[in-house]
Amino acid sequence: MKALVMGGGMAGLCAASDLCDFGIQVHLLEATGILGGRATSWVDGDGDTVDNALHIFMPHYCNCLGFLSKVGAEPPHWTQGITNYDEGGRCGLLPIGGGLRTILQAMRSPTMSVIDQASLGLAILASALMSKEKLDACDDITLLEWFKRHGVTRNATAHFRPGGAGLTFLELNQVSAKALLYWTSSFINKEYMLNPGIGFANGGLGEIYVEPARRYIEERGGKVETGRRVTELLVRGNEVEGVSTEDGETVTADFYISALPYYELRRILPDQALDYRYFLDIWRLEEAPSLSVQIWFDxxxxxxxxxxxxxxxxxxxxxxxxxxxxxxxxxxTGSMVEFVLTPAFHLRGLPSERIFALVLEEFRRIMPAARTAEVRKWMVIRERQGIFAQRPGADRFRPPQRTPYPNLYLCGDYTKTFISAGMENACASAHIAVGHALYEHLGKEATLFSRPTLYNSYLKGGLAAGAALAGTALAARSLRARRKGRRAD
Ligand SMILES: Cc1cc2nc3c(=O)[nH]c(=O)nc-3n(C[C@H](O)[C@H](O)[C@H](O)COP(=O)(O)OP(=O)(O)OC[C@H]3O[C@@H](n4cnc5c(N)ncnc54)[C@H](O)[C@@H]3O)c2cc1C
Structure with a gap:
């Protein structure tokens, strides 16, 4: 049995490695010269690692972390919380997940009062306790509206904003509440309790997983070709019978998995695909571009x-x-700082020199040691589709992995699961697509997709009650302190 995987980003590599595990002869076609898609890195002529973009892993990424470990990639290096800088250069820690140490540290933040922290903490907890139906309904409103309804203070919202914009590439008043609540609702998973951290690839992202994944596929008889662009999906009747490539060849297989970005898929689909609502909906997706800047200091x-x-x-x-x-x-021997510039709609028309200058000026404002340091090298990287724009209402247009063509499946971070766009969804959707293909073409039932471990409802209830009590106690303490302060004045 032969399978053709189109696209060698994380989703394509994950799908191809899954197929190999079941003895399927895999052929993967990647248009560019390097694998990994948006989640990659390379070494430049000076021997420096260049990241396509700053990527972080979260503890609940069970599909993504599972894929990395299966292909023998080095595990991520875990760090604690996010340090938030305000305009004056003061900073405080925003904890991620349930780590007691980071939460206690965060409580001493000079930029967030206890009330701010309690309002954000309680809202995050409320998102974690929501049913799937309630979470789905949050796709109709923006996160900003949801935060207002849940009493999150203005200052807490401002602290949450950079992380939210960094994850979704939209402002909080543009992004679907569902897209961001997916992340906050994951904080209650067991994985966060055990490891409340943020993971970084221990080296260039491409270095740690791309070559191991290629090796994994090739050692199991798979064929991986880079620099080979798919230009057309050839459909006869209701079946895909092959794909054309840029070099004018036709490649055939028993079934096909597209791991292309949605805007590339639109280009290769034949006209008759538009008879289906399923494919028409893919035209409703829009991009949220991103810019990344990397600066090497002396x-x-x-x-x-x-x-x-x-x-x-x-x-x-x-x-x-x-x-x-x-x-x-x-x-x-010196710092290498990576910056994420999102939303990037208003910046993408600027020349790279201007973008670099803006970033350096702002960085020097908050990081005094950078004011006297020389810049050794810099780079601006533009991604047309940073991530698809998860605006309110967009979720319903994400296509599921099975298509109206019985031998074509889709995967990639934009395809529909309960997960928001990112590396975890790239891998989860690949597992789901392969699961369907195995069942429908080999009669094999395999559950490759996994869910993070949710604590049971008793624990959720206990946590909610505990947090509500803690929030009330903290608020009362802060009020008492304020009154005391006023009396002293
Ligand atoms: C700035 C930035 C920061 C990010 N940060 C994070 C983060 O911190 N955490 C996180 O989880 N996610 C993050 N992401 C998102 C993450 O990179 C993506 O979700 C993930 O890499 C998507 O993988 P994919 O395989 O679905 O798509 P892609 O990576 O886009 O892969 C698609 C592949 O298909 C290839 N291709 C395109 N057209 C053709 C064709 N016609 N024929 C053959 N091949 C073709 C492309 O070259 C590419 O290799 C970030 C993204 C960006 C841009």
Whole structure:
């Protein structure tokens, strides 16, 4: 049995590796010269690692982390919380998940009052306790509206903004509440309780998983071709009978898995595909572009140990990879800071020199040590489809993995699961697509897709009650302190 996988990003590599596990002869076609798609990196002529973009892993990424470990990739390096910088350069820690140490540290934040923290904590807990139906209904409103309804203070919302924009590439008043509540509702999973962290690839993202994945596929008889673009999907009747490639050849298989971005899929679909609502809906998806900037300094300008965010400015999240990532830290002689610039609609028309200058100026404002350091090198990387735009109402247009053609399946971060766009959905959707293909073409039932472990409802209830009590106690304490302060005045 032969399968053709189109696209060698994380979803395509994950699907191809799954197919190999079941003895299927896999052929993967990737248009560009390197594998990994948006989640990749390469080494440039100076020997420096260039990341296509700053990527973080979350503890609940069970499909993605499972794929990395299966192909023998090195596990991520885990860090704690997000350090938030305000305009004055003051910073405080925003905890992610249930880590007691980070929560306690965060309570001493100079930029967030206890009330701010309690309002955000309670809203996050409320999202974690929501049923699937309630979460689905949140696709009709923006996250900002949802936060207002749940009493999140203005300052807490401002602290949440850079992380939210960094994850979805939209402002909180543009993004579907469902898309972001997916992340916050994951914080109650067992994985966060055991490891309340944010993971970084221990080295360039491409280095840690792309070559191991290629090796995994090839050692099991698969064929991986780069620099080979699919230009047309050839359909006869209601079946795919092959694909044309840029070099004018036709490649055939028993079934086909598209791991292409949705805008590339639109280009290769034949006209008759538009007879189906399923394919027409793919035209309703829009892109949310991103920009990444990487700056190499001639000395260390931070001692960062975790990801940071700027509350207002051109970039939102940033990380000094040479101080955070152990493999880089071993031999680095200066900082290498990666910045995520999202939303990027208003910036993408600017020349790279201007974007770099804006980022450097803002970075020097919040990081004094960078003011005297020389920039050794910089790079601006543009991604047309940072992530598909998860605006209110967009979720219903995401296509599921089975298509109206019985031998064509779709996977990729935009395809529909309960997971929002990102690496976890790239892998989860690949597992689902392969699961369907195995069942329908080989008669094999296999559940490759996994869900994070949810704590049971008693524990949820207990947590909710505990957090409500803690929130009330903290609010009362803060009110008492304020009254005391006023009396002293
Ligand atoms: C700036 C930025 C930051 C991000 N940060 C995070 C993060 O912190 N955490 C997270 O989970 N996710 C993050 N993401 C999202 C993550 O990168 C994507 O969700 C994931 O890589 C998508 O994988 P994919 O395989 O679905 O798609 P892609 O990576 O887009 O792969 C599609 C592949 O298909 C190939 N292709 C296209 N057309 C053709 C054709 N005609 N023929 C053959 N091949 C073709 C492409 O070259 C590409 O290799 C980030 C993305 C960006 C841009």
């Amino acid at each position: 000395r260390f300008v931070t001692d960062m140990r975790n990801i940071a965010a700027q509350m207002r400015g051109t970039f939102n999240c940033f990380a000094d990879m040479h101080t955070i990532v152990p493999r880089f830290a071993e031999k680095a």
